[in-house]
Amino acid sequence: MRGYLPGLFTPSVQQEVVDEAVSMMHDTRPAGMKAMMKAFAKADLRDVLPHINVPTLLLYGDADQRSPFNVAEALHTGIPDTKLVVMPGVGHESNMEAPEVFNTHVRRFIKNISYK
Numbered sequence: 001m002r003g004y005l006p007g008l009f010t011p012s013v014q015q016e017v018v019d020e021a022v023s024m025m026h027d028t029r030p031a032g033m034k035a036m037m038k039a040f041a042k043a044d045l046r047d048v049l050p051h052i053n054v055p056t057l058l059l060y061g062d063a064d065q066r067s068p069f070n071v072a073e074a075l076h077t078g079i080p081d082t083k084l085v086v087m088p089g090v091g092h093e094s095n096m097e098a099p100e101v102f103n104t105h106v107r108r109f110i111k112n113i114s115y116k
Helices: 015-026 029-043 068-080 099-114
Strands: 058-060 082-087
Touching: 015 029, 058 068, 058 099, 068 082
Parallel strands: 058 082
Antiparallel strands: none
């Protein structure tokens, strides 16, 4: 499982966060994880993006090594009614690496859309 970790987090991430990610991966059945990862690798859902008709929050860590910024931009351009937030100094697993920042943006987004 540790072989999957490179690129998920920034070098400054706390070891406890990495250990938690490894623990969650160990709780997943290897066959299921392998099937999921193959499906993700093969999936091309770009044609679906324009049909998403709900307000969408895109949170992107600017230190993400797994998904370059052009991926975030393509999602932002392809999905109507999106808000793209770039979180500085955060990697791919932004919800684990910067949970307070992540949760603040999610709460703010939900609050703003709930009054429309």
